[in-house]
Amino acid sequence: xxxxxxxxxxxxxxxxxxxxxxxxxxxxxxxxxxxxxxxxxxxxxxxxxxxxxxxxxxxxxxxxxxxxxxxxxxxxxxxxxxxxxxxxxxxxxxxxxxxxxxxxxxxxxxxxxxxxxxxxxxxxxxxxxxxxxxxxxxxxxxxxxxxxxxxxxxxxxxx
Numbered sequence: 169x170x171x172x173x174x175x176x177x178x179x180x181x182x183x184x185x186x187x188x189x190x191x192x193x194x195x196x197x198x199x200x201x202x203x204x205x206x207x208x209x210x211x212x213x214x215x216x217x218x219x220x221x222x223x224x225x226x227x228x229x230x231x232x233x234x235x236x237x238x239x240x241x242x243x244x245x246x247x248x249x250x251x252x253x254x255x256x257x258x259x260x261x262x263x264x265x266x267x268x269x270x271x272x273x274x275x276x277x278x279x280x281x282x283x284x285x286x287x288x289x290x291x292x293x294x295x296x297x298x299x300x301x302x303x304x305x306x307x308x309x310x311x312x313x314x315x316x317x318x319x320x321x322x323x324x325x326x327x
Contacts, residue, residue, distance in 0.1 A: 186267050189228045190219035191236035191274040192251060193244065194317065197295065204299045204312055205276065207240045207289045211259075215292070215302040217312075219269055232272040240291050241283030244276040251315070254307035271311060 193205040206215040218239035223231040229246040236242050251271045257264045294302070300313035 186265060188219050188221055188267050188269045189232045189235065190217045190269045190271045191232035191240075191246065192217050192271055192312065192315070193236050193240060193242045193274045193276045194315070195276045195293070197293075202296055202315060202317060203293045204296060204315070205240055205242060205291055205293050206299055206302060207291045210285070210288045214304050215299070216305075217271070217303075217308065228270050229272045232270075233274060236274050237280070238284040239289060241280040241286060242274065242276045243278045243280065244274045247273040247275065247317075252311045254305060254311060256305045256308070269308075271308075273315075273317065275317075 195203050195205075197203040204217075207218055208214065209216050218232075218235040220231065220235040220239075222228065223234065226234070228250070229248070233243075233246050236244075251273045253268055253270050255266055255268050258267045296313055296315055300309040303309040303312060
């Protein structure tokens with residue numbers, strides 16, 4: 169267990185809310201509509217967005233970019249402002265804890281042929297409506313379904 173996760177578990181035991189960061193990788197599809205990239209979780213195999221614990225020395229948006237690369241094998245530009253926040257119940261070894269997740273949008277500029285968690289996850293590009301249907305967390309599903317990207321951010325530039 170990483171130090172950050174250990175700290176989060178300690179906070180949860182004290183009844184404190186804990187937080188994570190997430191990336192919603194996006195692109196403009198062939199039909200001109202937005203698509204998002206979902207990945208499967210390692211344990212339950214449900215579709216989720218790449219997310220993880222905050223990283224010491226990294227901003228939330230930088231940590232979200234790292235999670236997207238490690239979990240989904242994508243790189244790109246993270247938009248500056250968070251897209252929103254959602255909460256979910258995380259299953260730990262002996263309990264469930266409430267986690268608040270700050271979500272950042274990642275304009276994908278490249279997909280890696282190999283990445284850290286390729287063997288343990290599947291990824292899928294989906295239209296917003298389809299992605300929202302597959303996501304179990306209601307708040308995240310709503311955020312994805314209603315996603316809008318400012319026009320200047322729809323054509324990603326190289327980092």
